[in-house]
Amino acid sequence: MGVIIRAYICRSMILFLLLLAFLPAYASEEEVETVRVGIFPFSPFNFVDDSGVVQGLNIDLLQEIVKGEKWEIEFVHLSWGEGLERLEKEDIDLMLSVARSEERAKVMDYSSESVAEFWGQVFLRADGKEKNIKDLAGKRIAVVRRDISGFNFIKIAAELDIHCEIVEFATQDEVFNAVHQGIVVAGIAPQSFSLRYVKEYDLVGSSIQFSPFSVYFATKKGRHRELLAQIDAHLSVWKKDRDSFYYKSMGRWLNRYESHPRIPSWLVYTVLLAAGLVFFFVGAALLLKKTVRSRTRELAESEASLLEAQDIARIGKWELDLVTNHLSWSDSVYAMYGLSRGAFTASNVALFQFVHPDDHSRVKRSYRQSVQDGEPFSAEYRLLLTGGLIKWVSGLGRVEYDGEGLPARFVGTVQDITARKKTENELVKSRIKYHTLVHTAMDAFCVSDKQGALLEVNEAYCRMCGYSAEELLSMTAYDLIARKPEQTAARLSKVIALGEDRFESEHCHKDGGAFHVEIGIQYRPGEDAVFVAFLRDITAAKQAKEEREYLQEQLVQAQKMEAIGTLAGGIAHDFNNVLAAILGYAELAKLNAPLSSTHELEQIIKASNRAKVLVRQILDFSRQADIEKISLMPGPRIKEALKMLRSSLPSTILIEQNIDMDSGPILGDPTQLHQLLMNLCTNSFHAMEERGGVISVSLRKKTLSKADIGNIANVHPGPFVQLDIRDGGSGISLAIQEKIFNPYFTTKDVGKGTGMGLSIVHGIVKNSGGFITCESKVGEGTLFSVNLPCVEGTLVESKLTEAPSLGHERILFVDDERMLAEIGKAMLERFGYKVRLETSGIEALATFKREPDAFDLVITDQTMLGMTGLEMSQRMRQIRPDLPIILCTGYSSMLIEEKVKSLGLAGLALKPLTKEVLTALIRQGLDHKQ
Template sequence: MVEIRKNRESITLPLVFPLVVALALSLAASLYGMRWVQQQNTNQRLYEEVYQGQQLFRSLLETEVRQLQIRIEILQANQGLQKAFLARDRFRLKAALSRLGPNAGSVFGMGLLFFDSERKLFFSVDHPNLQEETMDDLALRQAARTHKMAHGLELAKDGRFLLRVVVPWVMAGGGAGYVEMSQDIGSFAPRLKEGLGYEIFITARKAGIDQKQWAAAEAAGRRAGSWQEMGDCVILARTMSTVPGEFCAILKTSHHQGFVRTIDFTENNKHFRGGFVDLLDPAQQNLGSLVMLRDVTSEVVSLWAMIFYLGGVGLAIAVLLFLFFYLHIARLDRRLFKNQENLNDTIASKEIALSQTSTLLQLDIAKREKAEHDFRSMCYQNQLILDSVGEGIFGLDSQGNHTFVNPQAARMLGYEPGELIGQPSHVTWHHSRPNGAHFPDRECQIYQTLRDGKVHHMEDDFFWRKDGSGFSTEYTSTPIWEEGQLSGAVVSFKDISDKKKARHDLVASENRYRAIAGTAQDAIILMDDHGRIAYWNPAAERIFGYTEGEVLGRDLHALLIPARFAPEFEKGLKRFWASGEGNAFGRVLEMTALCKGGKEFPVELAISALCQEEGWWAVGIVRDISERVRQRTVQNELQARLRHSQKMEAIGTLAGGIAHDFNNILAAIMGYTELALLETGEGNLRDTLLEVRRASNRAKDLVGHILAFSRQGEMARTAVNVVPIVRETLKMLRASLPATIEIRQTIGQDLGRIMADPTQIHQVVMNLCTNASHAMRETGGVLKVDVAQVHLPDKLVLSTFVLEPGNYLKITVCDTGQGIAPAILDKIFDPFFTTKSRGEGTGLGLSVVHGIVTSHGGGIEVKGAPEQGTCFSLYFPVLEGVSETMAVVLADVPPTGKERILLVDDEEVLIEMGERILIYLGYKVTSMTSSIEALELFRAQPENFDLVITDYTMPNMTGGELAKQILAIRPGMPIVLCTGFSEVFNEEKAMALGVQGYVMKPLSIHELAEVCRRVLDKPRK
């Protein structure tokens, strides 16, 4: 029995104690807040007063600066001082100051100094005999830099805190210098005290003071403090007779940089407040401090008296509140105590009766709980078995009705477990066959168990679900015997639909994959664990040439792999059969295989491993890639040819650039040579100059060849004599051929002219001769070149050419090399076709020759045989009625004129040469090296010129743009455009622009004279 608690705790203390704590905290918080607010107000007022002191100090400082400046200006106005200052005469300067008064220096300031323009001190009122020395105080440096009045605070070595004012002194008579007056700011202390009501201390940092000089001044009674009083500072001036010790301690520990700071301390029952203001020199470096201090003891005492008064009032109120609440709570506590005693007596009597009844009930409950626990344990175990088993299990009574159904059975049959209890089994889920035909219960093996009491098993039967669907099942029916009587049966079954489907799918899959393998275009080969062929699809028969019957059971590698690869394959097979791993798995390999006839061909092979009970098998998919390899070979060859072609194109571009610059150089050489010939008589010098001209002409032709090589030298066709072109080509070729190749040439005279581009004729001959030399480079031989005129009386048919009757110039190039096979004779003019090794040619040479000859209306005849050499014969139509002698027009005297010509070229050498040639020809010449300036000149005087000759390639503005601008100003203006070479501008574009003459550099005097006359004499529109 539980003992009733007789003693109880009073509620008075738990309720009153928190109240007392709350009142005490409220009172303390109120007093603290009042003190904090008062302190903040005091600090703010103190900061404002310190800031006011700072402003007053600055005002005094500015007033003193103005007074010192006025005094200096009064001195500078004195004529005697001016003369003495100019003369740098100390005695005259001292005398002039004496005339102003016996104590002039003291009257005008604490110190008076005179400096020359180099800031050297040459006179001091305090030290008249002081040696000259260069001063470097900040105010003096600032005055020297700005040439204006400068001032600043500075700490003297003897401890004086000086205000220095420096005024430059510049006089009309010459000479310059500076006058400085200084004032000790210690005198500010009384005035600051009077204005602020604070005691004033002026301190300085010891770092700028010489201790010996300070000691001397202190001994003389000129210092207000002792050197040892402070830490890193000393007191220079003060208005307070005694210095508080606590104030000294603050100065020792708190003298640090900080523009305005406040202090608050107590000493000897006195309370002081004040603040620091930093004193800075012109460089903003701290020199010392202005300290303001005031006795606020009476204010502090008044504040604390008010706080104590308010605290006492608050405490009295709190005590009254405490007494009120305490008496009220105590009365309530006594009432609660009386009611609790009555309740305890009632509970005690009832508890005795309940205790006796409880003992009896507990004994009975214990017995029942044990029996229920045992029963629940057995039921739980049985249910756990039924619920967790993977098969469906249900029980039947002797009539075939359900007595229990586990969840798995209910799920497979599509019912809830409770739905089947008491229902007949056969008519519920075993009533029909899979095809829908009736299934009688006498044939049911489950009911047979109910009849004969034996175990029956069915491997493949059919149960129906609630929704009308069904599934294949395997089941076992076991009888239940109770006291010797057959009371029912237990049936366990499982769904074998997936198993049957898997078996069916396996058969279907095998048939499907056999069909796929049979129709695959790639060979599919299966190798067993002994390296023998176990499967061979139709594609394998087609690729390798063996039938399935010929290869099954035979060694795969001996049959299909070349013998030279056998050791490597045997090594890989051993590793594969041991571990099922190999380097070839997971990759696509290119390799060589053997077909039935023993011929090797390229294949692509992919291998995967297949693990069987007896060991590792391998499946290989083989693809014949003969065509792919051939196409890849062709593609690689074409890419190599393309790269070589691009390289040759880049070389051609470079050659074009070189030709452009070389033309400008040749223009100067040829021009000055012809000018020299005009001024030179017969003799060795003239012969030398003629050789220079001939060499220049050859160089000019060489430039044409370079442009032909770069395929950028397209020019209009003219009547051309090919003989010099062929000879020049052979001369160039000779230098590049080995000594084992002999050149033989047979070139007739007066062969006539053909309408052609000289550079293209050069290119044709060069290509044919280069091919011929290549055919003889190993064995040597003879390169034979013939040029002759032939007459074709009848039409001549040459492979792809048809030549009409008439006269033709025939160029024949023959070699004694390896010749051309008849099988490739029809392909030699195809683009990119070549018999040379990779990197030795692009296959474009003969294709270009074919194109050039065709465009000239000619034809090509090819003769040759293997090991007998090759001959190429080119036919070009001869111009009728044009002979060698008629085609050459020699003009000994160039045409002249008197017109006004504007000559424009950015090359100084060419502009000077052109001007001399045109003046020689009688023209009035204005030359310009800037196209911009030339345009401005023409715009200003468009009628002052009859002809404009301009270069094309110039900075800022090209010749083409200049011509366009000139024609816009004066339409129809005759213009001749010259160029060494341009990729973007040709004769057609020039004529379309309105230019009447387009010539290529270099020009001879005759060519320049002729083009000038041709353009000038052309009728104007």
């Protein structure tokens, strides 16, 4: 059995060894990919040394990353500008030390993890006078072509309105050489790279620093993402471990300095030893004698200098014999204590005689501990001197031993530190006051270093951002500023250049929201340079300002629309008189003409009625027309209008409907609703006329809140009917959206529109107590949303639709337009009435006073010179309260309607009047009297 087991084990071992032998061969079959890496001079990150070997921090990191992977590195030597061009052309696969920018991001992919961070810096000759960026105005400045530091300098100079002559070079060496030779005044380069090499060109780094940026590995956009992912994976792991390959390489390369050839140490020692042996025996005696004299003199001088320094520094010496307890003080101690020599017994008791009672036990205990253990004595304590004077002193001392190792003396010094303690106390008070002021201030306060790490924050800043102080001190300012990092870096560079700045910014809150702040920031240079910022939350103020600007725009728009409406109403009123004459004479001519020759007159009447509708539309827009409204369900009306519209549209235009038949009711005019839909759909058709498309019409009922309505005047929250009309046409640019509801404003070709369509729609919607909105993007189409308020109940108004009727009554017809008065007289006489004509309200009133019973009815125009129709009617009614009067006007307003009702007039008619309307109004007035 044992033999079988051993045989089985042997066979298993043989198979295992064979598997191990074949594994490398199998693994080696994986294809190796060559990665071409562009190398440009950027020491110590990547460069080629004198022997032609590629070296640098990036080289070490890259070789470590691809070790054991499927990539093989091939280095390509080139300049910085050539590298960028060849990467874009895919002549190389990877570039090292590339800064991120928006322009490069269009053609490159970057590693997520950066390699290092740099500040741009200005380098000058040693005799350069330029101290800040303003001193460079008008001078020649050298930059490396397409280098991010040069680009950032040009941007900062432009923002500060500083104009320089920029000279581009291919490499950084050429830049430094140009500065060295005086071709340019200064050169721009990354700080940490250039400080190592500028000395070769006798240059110095100036105090002008700007625009921090990081460098990354970069590839052609869309290529080698697997390699970038591998690089990021290694860098991410390395950066978390301070003992990783990354940090060791950083330390080795960034702290490395070139060594200069030197003489071998063994040769130096040999030469010195030989020289010493030669001269030692010759001058040993003379040298020793001279040295003794010199050292004696130096020692005396040193002791005198020490005593003088001690007097100046207020340092006194004392010595206590530990065997005899005899204490000796120097004159400085007596002077410090305000005593004369021999003023007290010199013993160890006097050593603590003047120590302040509150410090006495502490100082004495420290002294005894020092004597026992042999440790140095050190203490700061107060002295209580004659007259209650208190001084702070610093005492130092040590034990000295005799030849047998026993304590013999205790020697020490005492120094007056009262002034220093006073300064320290004032400093502590100042710090407490500073801390109290800063941390109880209403405005937020923070301090950050040049890299943006937060070093100090106050409670107001914590409240503003929603984070605790501990959380904020582990973050950077870049984590809180809701702006692009490059914009923030440019702003901080401006602060560094000018020393301070004030601006508005947007910050991130812990809960994910954003808020606006006003920042006053200062830059304090030095070894520990910091940014000090005070921040104030201006979100509410900014919102109030935006709301105020919005309301002001709404007010201007409302005033503009009101002015346009007034103008349109006035024009329509004057046009009514002209139209009334045309329509009246045409109807008279038709009544007198043979039936066979009335066709032309019918066309005149038809055109006049179209003009009448147009005038009515203008009056609707100007809100001067008396609109007859009823409670109606809009769904069936819109369905009917869309059916009519379909027949007039080409087959390339489709209509999609989503109509809620139960939405409503609304208070409106059926004709106006039809007109509104036709105008909006016609606009959509014109927007899609060339390519065709779909017009989507939807109707639904919804409840709008105050937030939905916003600041629209005279519109209140509640149930609304929303009509949406959407098209996929050319769209409306933002620049002209605010003008589309203006009368006669149009972007259509001649013959395709009058410019009145949307203004009429706007007037109809506003007259109905609703509002209309427009959303549009150029090339994506337009959405018009009409919101009309829902109502309850039904408004019933009669319409004058009766046929012309005959009569025999006596009528006084008053109109200051002679032509209109004659037309009215002729038309009424044609239907049997007896008509007296007057063209002045004053004359008509005088005629009526003479014969108040001579008339059965009065028809008068409202707008007349000297006396209005309402004024005349009021005086006539005072004479005959039962007199029926019909008032005619070119426009209607609430004021006129109220006056007509209050005076008890028989009716109100809108010009121009047709014979049917006029005779119906007469019969209505006469019947009302009976």
